[in-house]
Amino acid sequence: MRFLLLPFLVAVGALPALSFAAPLAPAVLTLQVQARPDVANLECERRAPAQPRPAATPNPDPLEVPDEEVVRELADTTQAGAAATPPGAPLPAPAARIAIWGDSHLAAAFFSDELARQLKVPADNVSNLLLPANMGRAGVRLPIRRTCVSPQWKYEPAYLGGDKAAAPGPGLVNMTTEQAGASIAWDVRNDKRVANHERVRILYQQTAAPAVVGISVDGAPETQVTLEQQPGPAVLELAADQPISQVRMRLIAGPMRLHGLDLQARRAGSLAMDVFGYPGATVAGWKPPQLDYVASWFGQRDYQLVMLEFGTNEGAARPFDSAAYRRTLEESVRNLRTVFPQAACVLIAPGDRGVLVPQSVNRGKRKGKGKAKAAPKIDLYQYSRVHAEIGRVQREVGAAAGCATWSMMDAMGGPGSAYKWARQSPPLMARDLIHFTVAGYQRFAREFARDMRWTVEAAK
Structure with missing residues (x-):
């Protein structure tokens, strides 16, 4: 079942919502600045080239995507995908305020960009943007022109837990430094070099120890x-x-824990989509001990739809503990529903994941030599089974919490579909059989919008 839709704007049933005091109100210091037209492109400081690493010894039998014949021979044919079922009713109208948290599948923004196209967002639409503190992180693409991050910054993703992640920003990740001279710069224009936001709000954690920063806007001298x-x-x-x-x-001087940016425009439209993706993240990021701190960043957002896209990184754990995963998911969804009690919610289960095989296995098949010796030891469905279990748990937890669920795996065609997606032209699956190509993420977004009844075709 790729999609399960339930009544949304309801109180949580089997997962009772937590009670917490009203969200903390962030302390605001306003600095009037002078913006300038025709600002030159942001140029990042060049870093010293990294020391070359010794060349690795070539692998005589590298891993690669299994050939179709190898998949047929090694695959567990009992692992068939569940038949897709149409949703019962649409989610909130496309002209909505949406937030989505997730892992590397979201961080590059290919899914969300295509989803915006499916929602027919006008090219000149201006949105208020809430950006997570994931700037400069490999695999992250933000809806601003450029970011320059000096090497003194460190990332604190909330999913890792610990004291440092107790008070995260809206994207459930912080950037922190105590080194004087550490810098970060943002070109907040869009990809067409158009500036839209009159207010740039830097979100941070104020500690008892004051911090001193230098601020420069549009190339002006530092204040x-x-x-x-x-x-x-x-x-x-x-x-x-x-x-x-x-x-x-x-x-x-002093410590700085950066939580992100809030970009605000006078002419902001009604549709806003905030994307909080971080490579490696799990849904455990929604288990912060200071829930009122997290809620403080969303006081003016009034989301109509909130979504969680997690599961791939949880599925990499060996052995996978389904009961422990369920407990974490239940607590995380409960927290999400507590912070956004009036919003519709969707849980997005992971796609299929494949297993690479030694090159010799494929070559043995191409030469017609029969089964390769290593073939019987290769379980091509080891991750497919785990991801299917994660999808099952998400459906049950989502149902108890009044959330819809949507399965990337079922949208692909079920267990084993990673190998088919890798052989498409153009490929929809990346060569690691974990991630997807740009075309693959765009396919997901189109399927998702269709299942949500957000497209003309789905509404017929």
């Missing part, structure tokens, strides 16, 4: 700002009379 507000969630708001193009922040 020194002392951050010494009430400890807790805080905002340094840069406000201009016209849209801002670039912001540069340099740490002069």
